[in-house]
Amino acid sequence: xxxxxxxxxxxxxxxxxxxxxxxxxxxxxxxxxxxxxxxxxxxxxxxxxxxxxxxxxxxxxxxxxxxxxxxxxxxxxxxxxxxxxxxxxxxxxxxxxxxxxxxxxxxxxxxxxxxxxxxxxxxxxxxxxxxxxxxxxxxxxxxxxxxxxxxxxxxxxxxxxxxxxxxxxxxxxxxxxxxxxxxxx
Numbered sequence: 001x002x003x004x005x006x007x008x009x010x011x012x013x014x015x016x017x018x019x020x021x022x023x024x025x026x027x028x029x030x031x032x033x034x035x036x037x038x039x040x041x042x043x044x045x046x047x048x049x050x051x052x053x054x055x056x057x058x059x060x061x062x063x064x065x066x067x068x069x070x071x072x073x074x075x076x077x078x079x080x081x082x083x084x085x086x087x088x089x090x091x092x093x094x095x096x097x098x099x100x101x102x103x104x105x106x107x108x109x110x111x112x113x114x115x116x117x118x119x120x121x122x123x124x125x126x127x128x129x130x131x132x133x134x135x136x137x138x139x140x141x142x143x144x145x146x147x148x149x150x151x152x153x154x155x156x157x158x159x160x161x162x163x164x165x166x167x168x169x170x171x172x173x174x175x176x177x178x179x180x181x182x183x184x185x
Contacts, residue, residue, distance in 0.1 A: 091145050095121065101117075
């Protein structure tokens with residue numbers, strides 16, 4: 001009977017927590033929709049990206065064109081040079097990963113646990129600390145990455161005659177450019 005009451009209380013608490021989380025998330029979605037509606041109402045669509053008017057200065061505008069930069073971004077360490085708004089070096093390392101499995105079985109009327117360890121090598125963005133492995137002497141990972149994550153942004157990017165504010169352009173993996181916000185200068 002005690003387990004039944006405990007289960008009912010836990011179930012009621014979970015339903016209350018789920019309702020609170022749902023209301024919080026819906027409120028965020030409504031606020032996001034309101035912000036996007038406001039941005040759409042304030043946005044000035046432009047027919048040409050070559051003519052800059054003072055009336056657009058500091059306003060949100062929508063335009064289409066090729067993104068250009070004044071200089072290439074260079075990762076000297078790897079000899080990579082690219083004409084882009086952003087260059088990002090991401091780092092992964094091939095490391096040992098320990099998987100611990102516990103199985104239980106009955107033996108002489110007692111429950112016994114058997115722990116086995118399985119080791120694989122995987123590419124990981126974070127360091128895997130092998131000092132606490134069961135077989136650490138056989139599966140040792142480096143303690144630091146030989147090269148770190150780094151990101152470069154072009155100091156000046158333009159679309160036609162429009163200069164983009166720093167940090168307002170991103171390049172996707174398909175090498176297309178998405179402009180978040182453009183300020184006419």
